[in-house]
Amino acid sequence: MLFDSFDFAIFLPIVFAIYWSVSKYSVRLQNVFLILASYVFYSWWDWRFLGLIVLSSTVDYILANKIYKSDSDRHRKYLLYLSLIINLGVLAIFKYCNFFIENFEGLFSVLGSSIVFSRLDWILPVGISFYTFQTMSYSIDVYRGKLEPSKDPFSFFAYVSFFPQLVAGPIERATNFLPQFRKVRTFDYSQAVDGLRQILWGLFKKMVIADNCAIYVDMFFADPTAYSGSALLLGAIFFAFQIYGDFSGYSDIAIGIGRLFGFNLMQNFAFPYFSRDIAEFWRRWHISLSSWFRDYVYIPLGGSRGGKVMTLRNIFIVFIICGFWHGANFTFIVWGLLNAALYIPLYILNRNRANLDNIAQGRTLPSLIELVQVGITFSITILLWVFFRSDSVVEAFQYIGLIFSDDLFSIPIFSEKGTAFSTLILILLMLMVEWQSRESHHGLELFLFSQPRLLRLSFYFLIGFIIGMYANVQSQDFIYFQF
Numbered sequence: 001m002l003f004d005s006f007d008f009a010i011f012l013p014i015v016f017a018i019y020w021s022v023s024k025y026s027v028r029l030q031n032v033f034l035i036l037a038s039y040v041f042y043s044w045w046d047w048r049f050l051g052l053i054v055l056s057s058t059v060d061y062i063l064a065n066k067i068y069k070s071d072s073d074r075h076r077k078y079l080l081y082l083s084l085i086i087n088l089g090v091l092a093i094f095k096y097c098n099f100f101i102e103n104f105e106g107l108f109s110v111l112g113s114s115i116v117f118s119r120l121d122w123i124l125p126v127g128i129s130f131y132t133f134q135t136m137s138y139s140i141d142v143y144r145g146k147l148e149p150s151k152d153p154f155s156f157f158a159y160v161s162f163f164p165q166l167v168a169g170p171i172e173r174a175t176n177f178l179p180q181f182r183k184v185r186t187f188d189y190s191q192a193v194d195g196l197r198q199i200l201w202g203l204f205k206k207m208v209i210a211d212n213c214a215i216y217v218d219m220f221f222a223d224p225t226a227y228s229g230s231a232l233l234l235g236a237i238f239f240a241f242q243i244y245g246d247f248s249g250y251s252d253i254a255i256g257i258g259r260l261f262g263f264n265l266m267q268n269f270a271f272p273y274f275s276r277d278i279a280e281f282w283r284r285w286h287i288s289l290s291s292w293f294r295d296y297v298y299i300p301l302g303g304s305r306g307g308k309v310m311t312l313r314n315i316f317i318v319f320i321i322c323g324f325w326h327g328a329n330f331t332f333i334v335w336g337l338l339n340a341a342l343y344i345p346l347y348i349l350n351r352n353r354a355n356l357d358n359i360a361q362g363r364t365l366p367s368l369i370e371l372v373q374v375g376i377t378f379s380i381t382i383l384l385w386v387f388f389r390s391d392s393v394v395e396a397f398q399y400i401g402l403i404f405s406d407d408l409f410s411i412p413i414f415s416e417k418g419t420a421f422s423t424l425i426l427i428l429l430m431l432m433v434e435w436q437s438r439e440s441h442h443g444l445e446l447f448l449f450s451q452p453r454l455l456r457l458s459f460y461f462l463i464g465f466i467i468g469m470y471a472n473v474q475s476q477d478f479i480y481f482q483f
Contacts, residue, residue, distance in 0.1 A: 001044035003253045031158040038163035049125035057160045060135040064142040064149040083139040099328030127167030138174040155181035164257040168250050170268040170288035185262035195259030197444040202252030210245030211472035212423045213238040224399045229408035236382045246479045271438045276373035278342040279352040335387040
C-alpha cells in the first residue's frame with residue numbers, strides 16, 4: 001500500500017479514527033490495534049512475507065529477555081550471536097543469495113569450470129532491511145545494558161511493525177521509540193497539524209518532484225548513447241532529485257503520520273543538498289542508517305581509537321557495508337567505495353567535522369565560499385548517484401564518460417523539453433522552500449510561520465493545487481522499497 005495511493009487515502013483516516021477512539025480504554029488496546037493495522041498495511045503487498053516480520057519480532061523479543069536475565073557473559077554473547085545470525089541469515093537468503101550464486105558461477109567460469117547453481121525464485125520482501133536492522137539494534141542495546149527489554153509483547157511488536165516507517169524507515173532505535181509505545185498517548189492538535197504539514201510536503205516531493213524526474217531519468221539511462229553529454233548531465237541531475245524527493249518525501253510522510261498518532265520519529269534527512277563537503281552530506285543524508293552503522297559497526301570495530309590506519313580501515317568497511325546494504329550489485333559497493341575515497345581525505349586533514357552547523361547560520365544567503373563548496377559537493381554527489389542508478393559498473397562509467405563528451409555544453413535535445421523545464425522550475429521551488437526552512441525539521445515547519453494564518457493556508461492550498469496539477473498520474477513505487 002503506497003502512501004500516495006487511493007487505498008491509503010481510505011486506510012489512514014479509518015485507522016486514525018479507530019486508534020483515537022480506543023485511546024480512552026488503554027495503551028495496550030491502542031498497541032494491539034496498531035499491530036493489526038500495520039499487518040494489514042504490510043499484507044497489501046504480499047501477505048506471505050508477513051511471517052518474516054512476526055519471526056523477527058518473536059526472535060528478538062524472546063532472546064533480548066533471555067540476554068537480560070542471564071548472569072553469564074558467555075551465554076549472553078551466545079544469545080546475541082543467535083539473534084544476529086537469524087536476522088542476518090533471513091536478510092542474506094532473501095536479498096543476497098542470488099548475488100552470491102551468480103558470482104560463484106562467475107568465479108568457477110574464470111577458473112575454467114562451468115557450474116550452474118539453482119536460483120531462489122522469489123521477490124525481495126518489502127522493507128526487510130529496515131525492520132531487520134531495527135530489531136537487531138534492540139537486541140544489541142539490551143546486550144550492552146543501554147536498555148531494559150520489553151516485558152509487554154504488544155508494545156514491542158507494535159514498535160517493530162509500526163506501519164508509517166515499516167517499509168522504508170526511518171530506522172528507529174528502541175531507546176528512543178519503544179518507550180513511546182508504553183506511555184499514555186493523548187491527541188495533540190498542534191502536533192497533528194505539524195504532522196499534516198510534513199505529510200503535505202512529503203507528498204509534494206514524491207508525487208511532483210520524484211515522479212516527474214523519473215520520466216526523464218528512465219529515458220536517459222535506458223539508452224545513454226542516444227543523447228548528448230548535456231542531456232545526460234541533466235538526466236543525472238534529475239536522478240539526484242528523484243532519489244531525494246522519493247526517499248526524503250517518504251520519510252516526511254512517515255514522520256508526519258507518526259505525529260498524527262502521537263509519536264515522534266527521528267529526522268531522517270536534514271537538507272543534504274546544502275552540504276559543504278561529503279562528510280556533512282553523510283551527516284544529513286539517511287541519518288537513521290548512517291548513525292546506525294556508526295553505532296553498531298564503526299564504533300564496535302574500534303572507531304577512531306586505534307590510530308589512523310585502523311580508523312581508515314573502519315571507514316572503508318562501513319562505507320562498503322553501507323553500499324552493499326542498498327542492494328546486491330557491485331554498483332552499490334563501488335558507490336560506497338567512492339564515497340569512502342572522498343571522505344577519507346577530509347578525515348586525514350581533520351576536516352571531516354568542519355561543518356557541523358547549518359550553512360549560512362543566522363543569515364539569509366550563503367557566502368561565496370559556502371556557495372562554491374555546496375556546488376562542488378552537489379556536483380560530486382550527482383556523479384556518484386550514476387553508480388546508484390546504473391545496472392552495472394561498466395554502464396555507470398560509460399554514462400559518466402558520455403557526459404564529458406564534446407557536446408557537454410550544447411543545448412540538450414530530447415522529447416518533451418517543455419515539461420522538463422517545468423520540472424526544473426518545481427525543483428527550484430522546493431529548494432527555495434527548504435533553504436528558508438533549513439534550520440528546522442522539515443520544509444514547511446517554519447516556512448511562512450511568522451506570517452498571517454491566511455497567507456500560510458493559501459500557500460498550503462497552492463502546494464495541494466500543484467500536486468493535483470503536476471503529479472505524475474503513473475505513480476512510481478518508492479525507490480527505497482527495493483532495499
